[in-house]
Amino acid sequence: MIKLIDVCKSFGTQRVLDELNLKIKAGRTTVIIGRSGGGKSVLLKHIIGLLKPDSGRILVDGDDIAGMSDRDLNEIRKRFGMLFQEAALFDSMTVGENVAFPLREHTRLKEEEIHEIVADRLGAVGLSGIEGKMPSELSGGMRKRVGLARAIALRPEIVLFDEPTTGLDPVMAEAVNQLIVETQKKFNLTCVVISHDVESIFRIAHRIAMLYEGRIIEEGTPEEIRASRNPVLKQFLAGRIEGPIQIL
Ligand SMILES: Nc1ncnc2c1ncn2[C@@H]1O[C@H](COP(=O)(O)OP(=O)(O)OP(=O)(O)O)[C@@H](O)[C@H]1O
Numbered sequence: 354m355i356k357l358i359d360v361c362k363s364f365g366t367q368r369v370l371d372e373l374n375l376k377i378k379a380g381r382t383t384v385i386i387g388r389s390g391g392g393k394s395v396l397l398k399h400i401i402g403l404l405k406p407d408s409g410r411i412l413v414d415g416d417d418i419a420g421m422s423d424r425d426l427n428e429i430r431k432r433f434g435m436l437f438q439e440a441a442l443f444d445s446m447t448v449g450e451n452v453a454f455p456l457r458e459h460t461r462l463k464e465e466e467i468h469e470i471v472a473d474r475l476g477a478v479g480l481s482g483i484e485g486k487m488p489s490e491l492s493g494g495m496r497k498r499v500g501l502a503r504a505i506a507l508r509p510e511i512v513l514f515d516e517p518t519t520g521l522d523p524v525m526a527e528a529v530n531q532l533i534v535e536t537q538k539k540f541n542l543t544c545v546v547i548s549h550d551v552e553s554i555f556r557i558a559h560r561i562a563m564l565y566e567g568r569i570i571e572e573g574t575p576e577e578i579r580a581s582r583n584p585v586l587k588q589f590l591a592g593r594i595e596g597p598i599q600i601l
Pocket residue numbers: 364369387388389390391392393394395396549
């Protein structure tokens with residue numbers, strides 16, 4: 354569904370993506386792993402067109418979004434949902450208004466219909482009836498759930514998750530993982546998740562891709578990744594200090 358071909362991106366003299374190639378399968382969850390500051394968020398922003406590559410192509414269902422006008426890009430973006438780090442809810446809006454936001458931005462649905470969809474999506478994340486609450490009244494896990502309800506408001510085909518379990522306790526992290534698995538299945542979503550939470554990765558991934566020094570150095574099923582002999586991958590998954598990954 355999504356193909357990145359020879360994607361390069363630098364900021365000043367710092368090359369973050371270096372002829373990166375990756376295929377993301379439809380109806381599957383692909384987790385992109387890699388060290389902090391390694392370029393995972395930059396990669397995700399290229400997939401949704403928030404950043405443009407210096408060179409290379411990014412195909413979404415065969416359309417190259419790298420050279421697209423903002424208008425065409427807006428159309429493509431309707432097919433995406435995104436759950437940002439820290440959920441990124443609008444603090445001055447109620448939960449209901451947060452979830453309704455993409456519907457009000459991108460559709461001409463009537464208020465009644467919007468209310469129905471908001472109730473449905475909040476139900477899907479196990480938070481029925483909290484439309485009137487403010488984000489500040491919610492726990493971190495609940496905020497993530499509301500963020501997910503908002504991300505799926507428009508029934509997207511593709512949902513991008515930027516470190517969905519960061520900052521949550523293990524129980525809450527597992528609840529969010531389960532929710533990702535259930536929501537992916539229920540809506541047959543193509544999910545791209547970036548994470549360095551090794552526990553979570555193996556719980557949610559159909560495919561895992563390791564980003565290192567600007568490239569995907571290994572991609573495969575969780576079993577294949579576990580069995581990999583790649584020293585970078587082995588060091589990363591084991592959380593060892595010794596190995597090819599340099600600690601700055
Ligand atoms: N808009 C930008 N301008 C300049 N440099 C940037 C920009 N966005 C990202 N970078 C740099 O690109 C590198 C990769 O950043 P990125 O946020 O993608 O890392 P990450 O792998 O997501 O890290 P983390 O796991 O810590 O979130 C960093 O060195 C960062 O400073």
